[in-house]
Amino acid sequence: MKVRINQQACAGHARCNHVAPGLYSLDDNGYIASTGFSVEAGQQALALRGARACPERIIEVLDEPASASTGAA
């Protein structure tokens, strides 16, 4: 599973980082520090929650296994 981030469109809400600080690192300005990463097994649910928390909807989760889809909570 991979996470792809449209870093240009980050507005600095930092909600991804709030939900999953170990996955979504911020730069010195409080904006997302990367354009994406591979998610290790065991971190997938957390990565998804971080993606869903983005108010700008700029975090995309790829190769999402069907079993990881928990539906809208």
Added chain:
Amino acid sequence: MTVDHAAAIPPHISAHLVQDFDLWAELTAQGENAYAWAANLHRSTPPIFWVPRLSFLSGTWVPRRAEDLRRILQDPETFSSVGLTPYAMLLGESWRLAPLEVDPPDHAKYRALLNPLFTPKKVDALEQDIRALATQLIEAVAEQGRCDFNEDFAKAFPTLIFLKLMGWPLEERPLFQHWTQTLIKSVDMQVVTDNARAITGWIRNHIAERRLDPGDDFTSYLLASQIDGRALTDDEMLGINFLIFIGGLDTVTSSIGLFFRHLARHPEQQAQLRANPELIPNAVEELLRSYSIVNMRRTVTRDVQIGEALMKKGDMVLISTELANLDPEVFDNADQVDFLRSSGAAPHMAFSYGVHRCVGSHLARRELRIALELWLKLIPPFRIADGTQPRFSAVGVFGMEDLHLQWDPVVGTASATPAERVSA
């Protein structure tokens, strides 16, 4: 800015999209029912409707769906923020509130000056100061058994944090509190003008002082900063300082007032947070969603069609955070406050979307969280004070004009009140 109550409906606006009410006046008149009434607009109005007036402003589009508002806010080329506020114009001056009233690409240059000061990490460093200030204010009223919540806490708390953050003298608190209220909440243009003059006078003096004698404060930081390889002009300095002033004070005051009115009216939810303080961060998000307070505007820069709405260049568009946050397409039972709602699953837009996202959002969240934590820890269950009626106002920034709280004080041990000692 002209008062135009009999405004004709522009010909490009379809009659069936016109809703003949003043959104702010209706919300104000609805009082404690305002947000339930706003939630119902999602059932009774088109996705984007047009109102012929908005308090002292003339006709504007009102998109109510979160998705439409996101698209609008993420497209600053079509929906411009230039000339949002009247302050400089009222004074016959030409500075602007930067970065709020600046569109990309210049926007980023101003925003870059502010971002590093308000990161989650920077806010972490303020935690102890914020807690100390809140504790001091709460302990001052604990044994009284009641308080004027606005005067005793909601206004003082963010003002003190603001002065601390700016490195400005804390003794100026009464002056700043007065300015905040009269500047943002007044619809009397003479009052607004007089106060804008007083505030800009104070800021200009302060800039002049710091220019001669730089210190460790925000103004000195701006004086040492550069844009496009040059120092900031006095007008730019003024606009940024003024913006921080109007962004950081009244908004937190207004949110806290609505949060505490809710808890005073819903003892069962107050008890829920007292018993489960770990829910407080989620409760802050849910209360921000349920009681959003900011209405911004954008000006259309080119003809654009969204759904049924044909917007023409020059049209105004209201950015109503409360409508987006009550959108049933995003939130089930949107008019219900539910602290167990998973705040991460569907993000709210209390702090807006896009490049103009509230730069102080992390600080605001922290202030709100600490206010809830410490009130619930230091004060027994509170309610609306006997013989008082909370008063809500929805002009510009929504909030409580009047809110008195009451509780049964635990004499002498206010700071050690166990949550179980329920007295009401």
